[in-house]
Amino acid sequence: MNLKLICFGTLAWLSAGTPASAQEVPYFVTYSHHMEEPGSLEIGTKMAIGKPRNPGHRFFADSTEFEYGTTAWWTTELYVDVTGTKDESTVFGGFRLENRIRPLMREFWINPVLYFEFEDINGADKSVLEVVGHDAAADFVDDVQQTRQEKKREVEFKLIFSSDVKGWNFSENLIFEKNLNNSPWEFGYALGASRPLRLRASAAACTFCLDNMSTGAELYGGLGDRYTSGLHNTSQYAGPVAQWQIPNGPRFSFETGFGLNSYSLPHIVRIGVAYEFDQIFRRKGGLR
Protein backbone atom coordinates (compact mmCIF):
# COMPACT_ATOMS: atom_id res chain seq x y z
CA MET A 1 0.00 0.00 0.00
CA ASN A 2 2.77 2.39 0.98
CA LEU A 3 4.73 1.51 -2.15
CA LYS A 4 1.67 2.27 -4.30
CA LEU A 5 1.25 5.61 -2.59
CA ILE A 6 4.91 6.50 -3.11
CA CYS A 7 4.75 5.53 -6.81
CA PHE A 8 1.55 7.49 -7.35
CA GLY A 9 2.93 10.51 -5.54
CA THR A 10 6.15 10.42 -7.54
CA LEU A 11 4.27 10.19 -10.84
CA ALA A 12 1.94 13.02 -9.88
CA TRP A 13 4.88 15.18 -8.85
CA LEU A 14 6.75 14.50 -12.08
CA SER A 15 3.72 15.10 -14.26
CA ALA A 16 3.33 18.54 -12.68
CA GLY A 17 6.45 19.60 -14.58
CA THR A 18 6.31 20.64 -18.19
CA PRO A 19 7.94 18.52 -20.86
CA ALA A 20 10.86 20.03 -22.69
CA SER A 21 13.25 19.06 -25.40
CA ALA A 22 16.94 19.44 -24.90
CA GLN A 23 19.71 19.65 -27.45
CA GLU A 24 20.50 15.95 -27.31
CA VAL A 25 22.83 14.06 -29.58
CA PRO A 26 21.71 10.61 -30.76
CA TYR A 27 24.64 8.60 -29.36
CA PHE A 28 24.25 5.65 -26.98
CA VAL A 29 27.87 5.22 -25.87
CA THR A 30 29.58 8.50 -26.71
CA TYR A 31 29.11 11.60 -24.57
CA SER A 32 29.13 15.14 -25.91
CA HIS A 33 29.69 18.37 -23.98
CA HIS A 34 25.99 19.21 -23.92
CA MET A 35 24.79 19.04 -20.35
CA GLU A 36 21.30 18.55 -18.97
CA GLU A 37 19.57 21.90 -18.52
CA PRO A 38 19.78 22.99 -14.86
CA GLY A 39 16.76 21.91 -12.86
CA SER A 40 15.57 19.45 -15.52
CA LEU A 41 15.20 15.73 -14.98
CA GLU A 42 15.36 13.34 -17.88
CA ILE A 43 14.07 9.82 -17.39
CA GLY A 44 15.01 7.41 -20.12
CA THR A 45 15.70 3.86 -20.97
CA LYS A 46 18.46 2.43 -23.12
CA MET A 47 17.90 -1.10 -24.37
CA ALA A 48 20.57 -3.30 -25.90
CA ILE A 49 19.61 -6.46 -27.73
CA GLY A 50 22.20 -8.89 -29.04
CA LYS A 51 23.22 -12.48 -29.49
CA PRO A 52 26.70 -13.89 -29.13
CA ARG A 53 27.81 -16.60 -31.49
CA ASN A 54 26.83 -20.15 -30.46
CA PRO A 55 26.45 -21.41 -27.79
CA GLY A 56 25.41 -18.03 -26.43
CA HIS A 57 21.78 -17.03 -25.92
CA ARG A 58 20.05 -13.91 -27.13
CA PHE A 59 20.02 -11.23 -24.43
CA PHE A 60 18.16 -8.07 -23.62
CA ALA A 61 19.64 -5.45 -21.31
CA ASP A 62 17.87 -2.36 -20.11
CA SER A 63 19.40 0.64 -18.40
CA THR A 64 16.93 3.02 -16.84
CA GLU A 65 18.46 6.45 -16.67
CA PHE A 66 17.74 9.41 -14.39
CA GLU A 67 19.68 12.47 -15.54
CA TYR A 68 19.49 15.70 -13.59
CA GLY A 69 20.99 19.08 -14.39
CA THR A 70 22.45 20.10 -11.05
CA THR A 71 23.83 23.32 -12.55
CA ALA A 72 24.48 24.49 -16.08
CA TRP A 73 28.00 23.00 -15.84
CA TRP A 74 27.32 19.89 -13.74
CA THR A 75 25.08 16.95 -14.64
CA THR A 76 24.39 13.98 -12.36
CA GLU A 77 23.07 10.68 -13.63
CA LEU A 78 21.91 7.39 -12.13
CA TYR A 79 21.58 4.20 -14.15
CA VAL A 80 19.79 1.05 -12.97
CA ASP A 81 20.53 -2.02 -15.08
CA VAL A 82 18.45 -5.16 -15.68
CA THR A 83 19.48 -7.99 -17.97
CA GLY A 84 17.38 -10.81 -19.40
CA THR A 85 18.80 -13.80 -21.24
CA LYS A 86 16.76 -16.21 -23.34
CA ASP A 87 16.34 -19.66 -21.73
CA GLU A 88 17.99 -18.35 -18.58
CA SER A 89 16.61 -15.63 -16.33
CA THR A 90 16.23 -11.90 -15.84
CA VAL A 91 18.48 -10.44 -13.16
CA PHE A 92 19.31 -7.11 -11.63
CA GLY A 93 22.58 -5.92 -13.15
CA GLY A 94 23.48 -3.18 -10.68
CA PHE A 95 23.65 0.60 -10.68
CA ARG A 96 25.93 3.36 -11.88
CA LEU A 97 26.26 6.86 -10.51
CA GLU A 98 27.99 9.40 -12.72
CA ASN A 99 28.86 13.07 -12.71
CA ARG A 100 29.89 15.23 -15.65
CA ILE A 101 31.52 18.59 -15.15
CA ARG A 102 32.38 21.28 -17.67
CA PRO A 103 35.53 22.98 -16.39
CA LEU A 104 35.44 25.82 -18.93
CA MET A 105 32.58 28.30 -18.79
CA ARG A 106 32.56 29.19 -22.49
CA GLU A 107 32.40 27.46 -25.83
CA PHE A 108 35.66 26.72 -27.57
CA TRP A 109 36.66 24.93 -30.73
CA ILE A 110 37.01 21.76 -28.61
CA ASN A 111 35.12 21.61 -25.32
CA PRO A 112 36.37 19.33 -22.56
CA VAL A 113 34.16 17.62 -19.98
CA LEU A 114 35.36 15.61 -16.97
CA TYR A 115 33.38 12.47 -16.19
CA PHE A 116 33.47 10.44 -12.97
CA GLU A 117 31.48 7.27 -12.41
CA PHE A 118 31.10 4.64 -9.74
CA GLU A 119 29.61 1.32 -10.80
CA ASP A 120 28.30 -1.42 -8.55
CA ILE A 121 27.32 -4.07 -11.07
CA ASN A 122 27.67 -7.80 -11.43
CA GLY A 123 29.06 -10.05 -14.16
CA ALA A 124 25.59 -10.67 -15.61
CA ASP A 125 25.18 -7.04 -16.66
CA LYS A 126 25.10 -6.85 -20.46
CA SER A 127 24.08 -3.24 -21.01
CA VAL A 128 27.33 -2.46 -22.93
CA LEU A 129 27.24 1.22 -22.01
CA GLU A 130 30.95 1.26 -22.71
CA VAL A 131 33.59 -1.16 -23.96
CA VAL A 132 36.96 -1.22 -22.22
CA GLY A 133 40.04 -3.38 -21.89
CA HIS A 134 39.62 -6.83 -23.38
CA ASP A 135 35.82 -7.00 -23.05
CA ALA A 136 34.79 -9.78 -25.43
CA ALA A 137 31.77 -11.57 -26.87
CA ALA A 138 32.77 -14.57 -24.76
CA ASP A 139 31.74 -12.60 -21.66
CA PHE A 140 28.11 -12.91 -22.85
CA VAL A 141 28.12 -16.70 -23.14
CA ASP A 142 28.41 -17.89 -19.52
CA ASP A 143 25.30 -18.77 -17.53
CA VAL A 144 23.70 -15.75 -15.88
CA GLN A 145 23.31 -17.52 -12.54
CA GLN A 146 27.09 -17.95 -12.41
CA THR A 147 28.14 -14.57 -13.74
CA ARG A 148 25.80 -12.68 -11.40
CA GLN A 149 27.93 -13.94 -8.50
CA GLU A 150 30.83 -11.85 -9.80
CA LYS A 151 30.76 -8.43 -8.12
CA LYS A 152 32.21 -5.51 -10.04
CA ARG A 153 32.78 -2.34 -8.09
CA GLU A 154 34.48 -0.04 -10.55
CA VAL A 155 35.48 3.56 -10.90
CA GLU A 156 35.53 5.08 -14.33
CA PHE A 157 36.92 8.31 -15.63
CA LYS A 158 36.24 9.74 -19.04
CA LEU A 159 37.85 12.62 -20.80
CA ILE A 160 35.20 13.97 -23.13
CA PHE A 161 36.00 16.31 -26.01
CA SER A 162 33.23 17.68 -28.16
CA SER A 163 32.78 20.28 -30.90
CA ASP A 164 29.85 21.80 -32.75
CA VAL A 165 30.74 22.82 -36.28
CA LYS A 166 28.20 23.99 -38.88
CA GLY A 167 25.39 21.93 -37.38
CA TRP A 168 27.58 18.85 -36.88
CA ASN A 169 28.58 17.50 -33.50
CA PHE A 170 31.86 15.65 -33.19
CA SER A 171 32.57 13.93 -29.87
CA GLU A 172 35.59 11.98 -28.70
CA ASN A 173 35.77 10.09 -25.40
CA LEU A 174 38.75 8.46 -23.72
CA ILE A 175 37.75 5.94 -21.04
CA PHE A 176 39.80 4.82 -18.03
CA GLU A 177 38.20 2.15 -15.83
CA LYS A 178 39.42 0.26 -12.79
CA ASN A 179 37.82 -2.57 -10.89
CA LEU A 180 38.46 -1.80 -7.23
CA ASN A 181 39.20 -5.49 -6.69
CA ASN A 182 42.91 -5.05 -7.46
CA SER A 183 42.53 -5.27 -11.25
CA PRO A 184 44.61 -3.25 -13.70
CA TRP A 185 43.35 -0.06 -15.31
CA GLU A 186 41.44 -0.72 -18.51
CA PHE A 187 41.12 1.69 -21.40
CA GLY A 188 38.56 2.35 -24.11
CA TYR A 189 37.34 4.99 -26.50
CA ALA A 190 34.17 6.19 -28.20
CA LEU A 191 33.77 8.50 -31.17
CA GLY A 192 30.58 10.01 -32.53
CA ALA A 193 29.44 12.37 -35.27
CA SER A 194 25.88 13.55 -35.84
CA ARG A 195 23.83 16.25 -37.52
CA PRO A 196 20.14 17.26 -37.61
CA LEU A 197 18.52 16.41 -40.94
CA ARG A 198 17.65 20.09 -41.35
CA LEU A 199 19.30 23.04 -39.64
CA ARG A 200 16.63 25.68 -40.18
CA ALA A 201 13.61 25.44 -37.88
CA SER A 202 10.16 25.31 -39.41
CA ALA A 203 7.88 28.31 -39.01
CA ALA A 204 5.06 26.04 -37.83
CA ALA A 205 5.35 23.52 -35.02
CA CYS A 206 5.29 20.05 -36.54
CA THR A 207 6.00 16.53 -35.39
CA PHE A 208 7.54 15.10 -38.54
CA CYS A 209 9.71 18.08 -39.54
CA LEU A 210 13.23 17.13 -40.46
CA ASP A 211 14.70 19.53 -37.89
CA ASN A 212 13.29 17.20 -35.20
CA MET A 213 15.38 14.32 -36.51
CA SER A 214 19.10 13.73 -36.49
CA THR A 215 21.39 11.03 -37.67
CA GLY A 216 25.02 10.08 -37.33
CA ALA A 217 27.41 7.27 -36.48
CA GLU A 218 29.33 5.88 -33.52
CA LEU A 219 32.59 3.97 -33.28
CA TYR A 220 33.69 2.53 -29.95
CA GLY A 221 35.84 -0.20 -28.50
CA GLY A 222 38.46 -1.33 -26.02
CA LEU A 223 42.08 -0.27 -25.93
CA GLY A 224 43.46 -3.00 -23.69
CA ASP A 225 44.69 -2.57 -20.15
CA ARG A 226 47.71 -1.29 -18.30
CA TYR A 227 49.85 -4.31 -19.21
CA THR A 228 48.58 -5.06 -22.72
CA SER A 229 47.38 -1.82 -24.24
CA GLY A 230 46.40 -1.56 -27.89
CA LEU A 231 43.75 -2.98 -30.19
CA HIS A 232 44.89 -6.61 -29.93
CA ASN A 233 42.15 -8.89 -28.51
CA THR A 234 39.67 -6.07 -28.05
CA SER A 235 36.03 -5.61 -29.10
CA GLN A 236 35.29 -2.93 -31.67
CA TYR A 237 31.88 -1.71 -32.82
CA ALA A 238 30.57 0.78 -35.36
CA GLY A 239 27.12 1.68 -36.50
CA PRO A 240 24.65 4.31 -37.60
CA VAL A 241 22.45 6.13 -35.09
CA ALA A 242 19.19 8.00 -35.58
CA GLN A 243 17.01 10.11 -33.31
CA TRP A 244 13.56 11.61 -33.43
CA GLN A 245 12.53 14.25 -30.93
CA ILE A 246 8.78 14.71 -30.75
CA PRO A 247 8.18 18.38 -29.81
CA ASN A 248 7.08 18.54 -26.16
CA GLY A 249 7.16 14.76 -26.11
CA PRO A 250 9.49 11.80 -25.84
CA ARG A 251 12.69 11.28 -27.75
CA PHE A 252 13.35 8.03 -29.60
CA SER A 253 16.81 6.80 -30.55
CA PHE A 254 17.95 3.80 -32.53
CA GLU A 255 21.32 2.26 -33.31
CA THR A 256 22.55 -0.87 -35.04
CA GLY A 257 26.10 -1.57 -33.95
CA PHE A 258 28.18 -4.03 -35.93
CA GLY A 259 31.07 -5.94 -34.40
CA LEU A 260 34.20 -5.21 -36.39
CA ASN A 261 36.15 -8.31 -35.41
CA SER A 262 35.61 -11.86 -34.16
CA TYR A 263 36.25 -10.71 -30.59
CA SER A 264 33.04 -8.59 -30.72
CA LEU A 265 29.38 -9.51 -30.74
CA PRO A 266 28.14 -9.79 -34.35
CA HIS A 267 25.71 -6.94 -33.77
CA ILE A 268 23.96 -4.99 -31.03
CA VAL A 269 20.63 -3.29 -31.64
CA ARG A 270 19.94 -0.39 -29.31
CA ILE A 271 16.67 1.40 -28.70
CA GLY A 272 16.33 4.45 -26.50
CA VAL A 273 13.31 6.33 -25.21
CA ALA A 274 13.65 9.42 -23.03
CA TYR A 275 11.40 12.10 -21.66
CA GLU A 276 12.52 15.32 -20.05
CA PHE A 277 10.69 16.97 -17.18
CA ASP A 278 11.67 20.57 -17.08
CA GLN A 279 12.34 22.62 -13.96
CA ILE A 280 10.95 19.98 -11.62
CA PHE A 281 11.88 21.81 -8.43
CA ARG A 282 10.72 25.22 -9.62
CA ARG A 283 8.17 26.97 -7.47
CA LYS A 284 5.04 27.65 -9.45
CA GLY A 285 4.21 31.34 -9.82
CA GLY A 286 7.52 32.68 -8.56
CA LEU A 287 8.59 36.30 -8.62
CA ARG A 288 9.18 37.89 -11.98
Added chain:
Amino acid sequence: MRRTVLCLALILGSTSTWLAASDSNGAWQSKVPQKDRVRVNPQALDPQAVEAGAVVFARHCASCHGSDAAGLGKHPSLRSARIHQASDGEIQWLLRNGSLAHGMPAWSGLPEIQRWQIVRYLHSLPQEGNRPR
Protein backbone atom coordinates in the same frame (compact mmCIF):
# COMPACT_ATOMS: atom_id res chain seq x y z
CA MET B 1 44.58 16.22 5.48
CA ARG B 2 41.81 18.26 7.06
CA ARG B 3 43.67 21.46 6.21
CA THR B 4 43.99 20.39 2.55
CA VAL B 5 40.23 19.71 2.33
CA LEU B 6 39.53 23.07 3.96
CA CYS B 7 41.83 24.86 1.47
CA LEU B 8 40.18 23.10 -1.48
CA ALA B 9 36.71 24.03 -0.22
CA LEU B 10 37.83 27.63 0.23
CA ILE B 11 39.27 27.79 -3.29
CA LEU B 12 36.12 26.24 -4.80
CA GLY B 13 33.86 28.55 -2.81
CA SER B 14 35.74 31.71 -3.69
CA THR B 15 35.97 30.72 -7.37
CA SER B 16 32.22 30.14 -7.63
CA THR B 17 31.52 33.40 -5.79
CA TRP B 18 33.84 35.26 -8.16
CA LEU B 19 32.21 33.59 -11.17
CA ALA B 20 28.77 34.49 -9.89
CA ALA B 21 29.71 38.09 -9.21
CA SER B 22 31.60 38.62 -12.45
CA ASP B 23 28.61 37.92 -14.70
CA SER B 24 25.85 39.62 -12.80
CA ASN B 25 23.82 42.56 -14.09
CA GLY B 26 24.52 41.89 -17.74
CA ALA B 27 28.28 41.81 -17.38
CA TRP B 28 28.25 39.09 -20.02
CA GLN B 29 27.96 41.80 -22.64
CA SER B 30 31.43 43.03 -21.85
CA LYS B 31 32.78 39.56 -22.62
CA VAL B 32 31.41 39.44 -26.16
CA PRO B 33 34.30 39.72 -28.64
CA GLN B 34 33.97 42.63 -31.05
CA LYS B 35 33.81 40.34 -34.08
CA ASP B 36 30.78 38.57 -32.57
CA ARG B 37 29.17 41.82 -31.41
CA VAL B 38 29.01 43.25 -34.94
CA ARG B 39 27.86 40.10 -36.69
CA VAL B 40 24.87 40.62 -38.99
CA ASN B 41 21.89 38.32 -38.52
CA PRO B 42 21.70 36.18 -41.68
CA GLN B 43 17.99 35.72 -40.94
CA ALA B 44 17.35 39.46 -40.89
CA LEU B 45 15.51 39.44 -44.22
CA ASP B 46 13.74 36.10 -43.88
CA PRO B 47 10.02 36.86 -43.44
CA GLN B 48 9.46 33.55 -41.63
CA ALA B 49 12.34 33.88 -39.19
CA VAL B 50 10.24 35.46 -36.42
CA GLU B 51 7.64 32.67 -36.57
CA ALA B 52 10.34 30.00 -36.68
CA GLY B 53 12.15 31.70 -33.79
CA ALA B 54 8.93 31.63 -31.78
CA VAL B 55 8.66 27.87 -32.35
CA VAL B 56 12.26 27.28 -31.24
CA PHE B 57 11.81 29.60 -28.27
CA ALA B 58 8.67 27.74 -27.16
CA ARG B 59 10.51 24.45 -27.44
CA HIS B 60 13.75 25.31 -25.66
CA CYS B 61 13.49 28.62 -23.79
CA ALA B 62 9.91 29.11 -22.59
CA SER B 63 10.17 26.63 -19.73
CA CYS B 64 12.63 28.96 -17.97
CA HIS B 65 11.86 32.41 -19.38
CA GLY B 66 8.09 32.01 -19.69
CA SER B 67 5.96 31.48 -22.77
CA ASP B 68 5.73 35.26 -23.17
CA ALA B 69 9.49 35.75 -22.50
CA ALA B 70 8.62 37.97 -19.55
CA GLY B 71 10.65 35.90 -17.12
CA LEU B 72 9.68 33.13 -14.72
CA GLY B 73 10.78 32.81 -11.11
CA LYS B 74 14.45 33.70 -10.88
CA HIS B 75 14.87 33.50 -14.66
CA PRO B 76 15.09 36.99 -16.20
CA SER B 77 12.73 38.65 -18.62
CA LEU B 78 13.88 38.74 -22.22
CA ARG B 79 11.74 41.79 -22.93
CA SER B 80 14.06 43.98 -20.89
CA ALA B 81 15.74 47.11 -22.21
CA ARG B 82 19.09 45.34 -21.99
CA ILE B 83 18.03 42.62 -24.40
CA HIS B 84 16.34 45.13 -26.69
CA GLN B 85 19.44 47.28 -26.84
CA ALA B 86 21.80 44.33 -27.29
CA SER B 87 22.94 43.72 -30.84
CA ASP B 88 21.90 40.57 -32.72
CA GLY B 89 25.49 39.36 -32.50
CA GLU B 90 25.62 39.81 -28.72
CA ILE B 91 22.48 37.76 -28.12
CA GLN B 92 23.62 35.08 -30.53
CA TRP B 93 26.92 34.91 -28.63
CA LEU B 94 25.05 34.57 -25.32
CA LEU B 95 22.90 31.76 -26.70
CA ARG B 96 25.95 29.91 -27.99
CA ASN B 97 28.07 30.29 -24.86
CA GLY B 98 25.41 30.52 -22.18
CA SER B 99 26.23 31.95 -18.80
CA LEU B 100 27.05 28.71 -17.06
CA ALA B 101 27.89 30.25 -13.71
CA HIS B 102 24.38 31.76 -13.62
CA GLY B 103 22.42 28.75 -14.77
CA MET B 104 22.01 29.76 -18.39
CA PRO B 105 23.02 26.69 -20.41
CA ALA B 106 25.03 26.94 -23.61
CA TRP B 107 22.86 26.29 -26.65
CA SER B 108 25.73 25.48 -28.97
CA GLY B 109 23.97 22.21 -29.79
CA LEU B 110 21.24 24.15 -31.56
CA PRO B 111 22.16 24.84 -35.18
CA GLU B 112 23.44 28.39 -35.54
CA ILE B 113 20.62 29.32 -37.90
CA GLN B 114 18.06 28.45 -35.18
CA ARG B 115 19.89 30.69 -32.72
CA TRP B 116 19.63 33.55 -35.22
CA GLN B 117 15.91 32.78 -35.59
CA ILE B 118 15.50 33.09 -31.81
CA VAL B 119 17.32 36.45 -31.94
CA ARG B 120 14.87 37.70 -34.59
CA TYR B 121 11.96 36.58 -32.42
CA LEU B 122 13.32 38.24 -29.25
CA HIS B 123 13.91 41.52 -31.03
CA SER B 124 10.37 41.41 -32.42
CA LEU B 125 8.84 41.36 -28.92
CA PRO B 126 7.63 44.59 -27.35
CA GLN B 127 9.89 45.96 -24.66
CA GLU B 128 8.79 45.70 -21.03
CA GLY B 129 6.67 48.70 -20.08
CA ASN B 130 5.73 49.35 -23.72
CA ARG B 131 3.50 46.32 -24.03
CA PRO B 132 0.06 46.94 -25.52
CA ARG B 133 -2.71 46.30 -23.00
